[in-house]
Amino acid sequence: xxxxxxxxxxxxxxxxxxxxxxxxxxxxxxxxxxxxxxxxxxxxxxxxxxxxxxxxxxxxxxxxxxxxxxxxxxxxxxxxxxxxxxxxxxxxxxxxxxxxxxxxxxxxxxxxxxxxxxxxxxxxxxxxxxxxxxxxxxxxxxxxxxxxxxxxxxxxxxxxxxxxxxxxxxxxxxxxxxxxxxxxxxxxxxxxxxxxxxxxxxxxxxxxxxxxxxxxxxxxxxxxxxxxxxxxxx
Amino acid sequence: xxxxxxxxxxxxxxxxxxxxxxxxxxxxxxxxxxxxxxxxxxxxxxxxxxxxxxxxxxxxxxxxxxxxxxxxxxxxxxxxxxxxxxxxxxxxxxxxxxxxxxxxxxxxxxxxxxxxxxxxxxxxxxxxxxxxxxxxxxxxxxxxxxxxxxxxxxxxxxxxxxxxxxxxxxxxxxxxxxxxxxxxxxxxxxxxxxxxxxxxxxxxxxxxxxxxxxxxxxxxxxxxxxxxxxxxxx
Numbered sequence: 001x002x003x004x005x006x007x008x009x010x011x012x013x014x015x016x017x018x019x020x021x022x023x024x025x026x027x028x029x030x031x032x033x034x035x036x037x038x039x040x041x042x043x044x045x046x047x048x049x050x051x052x053x054x055x056x057x058x059x060x061x062x063x064x065x066x067x068x069x070x071x072x073x074x075x076x077x078x079x080x081x082x083x084x085x086x087x088x089x090x091x092x093x094x095x096x097x098x099x100x101x102x103x104x105x106x107x108x109x110x111x112x113x114x115x116x117x118x119x120x121x122x123x124x125x126x127x128x129x130x131x132x133x134x135x136x137x138x139x140x141x142x143x144x145x146x147x148x149x150x151x152x153x154x155x156x157x158x159x160x161x162x163x164x165x166x167x168x169x170x171x172x173x174x175x176x177x178x179x180x181x182x183x184x185x186x187x188x189x190x191x192x193x194x195x196x197x198x199x200x201x202x203x204x205x206x207x208x209x210x211x212x213x214x215x216x217x218x219x220x221x222x223x224x225x226x227x228x229x230x231x232x233x234x
Numbered sequence: 235x236x237x238x239x240x241x242x243x244x245x246x247x248x249x250x251x252x253x254x255x256x257x258x259x260x261x262x263x264x265x266x267x268x269x270x271x272x273x274x275x276x277x278x279x280x281x282x283x284x285x286x287x288x289x290x291x292x293x294x295x296x297x298x299x300x301x302x303x304x305x306x307x308x309x310x311x312x313x314x315x316x317x318x319x320x321x322x323x324x325x326x327x328x329x330x331x332x333x334x335x336x337x338x339x340x341x342x343x344x345x346x347x348x349x350x351x352x353x354x355x356x357x358x359x360x361x362x363x364x365x366x367x368x369x370x371x372x373x374x375x376x377x378x379x380x381x382x383x384x385x386x387x388x389x390x391x392x393x394x395x396x397x398x399x400x401x402x403x404x405x406x407x408x409x410x411x412x413x414x415x416x417x418x419x420x421x422x423x424x425x426x427x428x429x430x431x432x433x434x435x436x437x438x439x440x441x442x443x444x445x446x447x448x449x450x451x452x453x454x455x456x457x458x459x460x461x462x463x464x465x466x467x468x
Contacts (some may be wrong), residue, residue: 023380028370052373134390136262139286146257149380150387156368185462194465208462211455216323221445228419228442231428232466 001159004100005031005109006148007069007076009123012038012115018049018057019145020112025053027152028159032060033069033109066111066126074106075099078127079147080119081140088130093151096131097158110151115144173219181222181229182209188233235393237341238334239265240382241303241310243357244348246272252283252291253379254346259287261386262393266294267303267343300345300360305410308340309333309450312361313381314353315374321355321444322364327385330365331392340406344385349378356436359443360409362450404452411456416443418460422467 006024011017011034021032037043041062050057063069070076077096078088091099100108111127113119124130133150135142142150186205195201217225240258245251245268255266271277275296284291297303304310311330312322325333334342345361347353358364367384369376376384420439429435451459 019377019380022373022377025373026369026376026380028372051377052375133387135260136390138262139256139259141286142260143253143256143285146253146260146380146383149383153367153384153387156370189462189465192465192468194461204458207455207458211449211451211459215445215449217445221441224438224441225445228423228428229466231423231426232463234426 001028001155002030003105003107004029004155004159005033005073005107006152007033007035007066007109007111008037008144009035009066009111009119010038010114011112011144013144014039014043014045015049016115016144017043017046017060018051018053020148021046021050021053021056021060023145023149024152025056027149027156029152029155030056032056033063034060035063035066035069037062038114066123070109070111070126072107073109075103075129076109076111076127077129077131077151078111078119078124079131079133079151080113080124082132083121088124088127090130090132093131093133093154096129096151097154099129100155101158110148112144112147173217173222177219177222178213178217181226182212184226185229188229235262235389236264237339238263238389239267239307239341239343240386241267241269241300241343241345242271242378243269243300243345243353244272245346245378246349247378248273248277248279249283250349250378251277251280251294252285252287254382255280255284255287255290255294257379257383258386259290261383261390263386263389264290266290267297268294269297269300269303271296272348300357301409301413304343304345304360305408305413306341307343307409308406309337309363310343310345310361310409310447311363311365312345312353312358313365313367313385314347314358316366317355321441322358322361322448324364324366327365327367327388328392330363330385331388333363334389335392337403337406344382346378346381356440359440360447362447404454407451407453407456411453412447412451415456415460415463416446419463422463 006029024032047054047057111119113123133142133147195204240263258266280291281288345353347357367376367381429438
């Protein structure tokens, strides 16, 4: 992920720069480049909004032009709404993540335009690909940091991170414990006259077995179920 | 997408409610439910932040409890960080989108916790599945509206493929039927003296709720379970 950069082209609101830094850090991306921020630099609101990603805001690199900002990169993606005159291959965020990953260790940049009007054709002309995030036709304007969120999320899914947490699941009960519980239930339900029509009993037991085999219960949960049944039978 | 709801559990900041509404509309989801918003309701900052999604904020439904908010739903997903004591299948946003899509036309809800602390174990016990958004171990705390963004984006990617679903699943029971069954069990277990140590009862009920919310039961299966319990109680 250290080879991936987020490039904001003429962003207008400091809050959006801060929210961008925060979500970059959530997905393990740390290089932020900003071209001609409207309100100058540094920007207090960007720092405030970044929460625990103040380090990313603090070391953001400021440029005058796209050409300068992407000079050291190997591949650039322009994230923008679909337009009528497409000059670049139009791809999805997933495809962009896949293409950039296959190019590793290339340096890769993702450009995002200003809040009011996005990237123009001139901006997009600096990119290898035009990425369009699929959105509802009812409301196509994504917040800047939300667009960054989608791209970083797709990159993070693609690029396995070293040291990311692995889950430790509770061991499940042995199947025999489930089967014993079901036999116990069958006996007790017989005693209570639950199976009124003998011919239907087998089918009813299949239904009951489906209910309790689907649960992926831990050993403790099987004990809890047994305890519940014993209490009810008292 | 009209069968999908976003459920915010005790959200603290109006800005995040507004940003949530905006990104919901970007991805074609319109039903917003809010449980006990900290600053009351309506909330001017939510409306201001929602931009062109003011309609979603205006018709958001306010509830006191999770049980009420999800009563008419068939399947509930809890979006939360990974925890040590997992009681529910832990799935990715993609898997959640896939599972919910295969259950259509089931009514599906995605729960998100308060900004400061997320969903607690009691909240999660109302869900069928625990969804965890993959994030960097360096900074795991996603902004609320960014978490909603990732889920809505994955749903939007999945759902336009109408007609690709071939299997027809049995419709699931409404959550209120599960809640009524659990209330019935709690009452009857109380009568039987099952909860011997009063201080442990709440925790035991969370365990029991987890066992029975995970089952994806059909209406018929809930009736079967009620029949089993009634027979045992005779």
